[in-house]
Amino acid sequence: MTDPALLADDLARAALAVPGVARLHGGALGEVGTYLPGRRVAGVRLTGDLAGEAGDALVELHVVVTADAPVRASAQAVHAAAADVLAAHGVSAAVRVHVDDLAA
Amino acid sequence: MTEQTITTTKTPTPSTTGPTRSVATPSGLSSEHGVTTIADTVVSKIAGIAARDVSGVHSLGGGAARAVGALRERIPGSRVNHSQGVSVEVGERQAAVDIELIAEYGVAISDLAASVRRNVITSVERMTGLQVTEVNLQVSDVHLPEEDDADEESVRTVRVQ
Numbered sequence: 001m002t003d004p005a006l007l008a009d010d011l012a013r014a015a016l017a018v019p020g021v022a023r024l025h026g027g028a029l030g031e032v033g034t035y036l037p038g039r040r041v042a043g044v045r046l047t048g049d050l051a052g053e054a055g056d057a058l059v060e061l062h063v064v065v066t067a068d069a070p071v072r073a074s075a076q077a078v079h080a081a082a083a084d085v086l087a088a089h090g091v092s093a094a095v096r097v098h099v100d101d102l103a104a
Numbered sequence: 105m106t107e108q109t110i111t112t113t114k115t116p117t118p119s120t121t122g123p124t125r126s127v128a129t130p131s132g133l134s135s136e137h138g139v140t141t142i143a144d145t146v147v148s149k150i151a152g153i154a155a156r157d158v159s160g161v162h163s164l165g166g167g168a169a170r171a172v173g174a175l176r177e178r179i180p181g182s183r184v185n186h187s188q189g190v191s192v193e194v195g196e197r198q199a200a201v202d203i204e205l206i207a208e209y210g211v212a213i214s215d216l217a218a219s220v221r222r223n224v225i226t227s228v229e230r231m232t233g234l235q236v237t238e239v240n241l242q243v244s245d246v247h248l249p250e251e252d253d254a255d256e257e258s259v260r261t262v263r264v265q
Binding site for chain 1: 154157211212220223
């Protein structure tokens, strides 16, 4: 089974590396994140069975896009980057990219 | 959100993480040369530390346990009770854990519960070799950040004067 801490870190790094992504967004209350021992990866939510037995694994990425970037294209690029990370970890999961805000 | 409704597949899992899925296979606790027994305290301490460590958990225990714990900590020379809010059942090869906790305000409690469960299971299984059959969590309260500030501010004003 893949380590959720490593997966969340890699997903966060991949999303931030996409041009046009300013930062990850932890949700209105700060509730969106991966809760780990000692820390939290904000903006990355892993739900369901990541081992893939139940087939309900879902990755949510909440991003803030810079105001000059095309929102749809940036979100698509984040989606592709996340898919690459999941493939590298051998995890099959649905990916949902949420654009939570625009950075002025 | 919607993930609860999605899990209508083959096996009816009782919670987000199947507690029966164990990471480590228990081994080495009994052989023909002798048996190793692990006390309840050991398991409850490990489980308590693992649960408290997860970001988003404010503290362990319900109202009464926390009140007693707060008194205990004022006694000079007393140590922190790591098993506060934790009760366990330990068998020869398996353990079951019940934890009562207080979450931080603003966390997704279902996600937090899944993380606590995972961290407790891996910690107990790795350190003791016991198979954890279930981790039941009771979230008894949410902690608001203002609840701390109220006490601190009164202390601060006294200091300034």
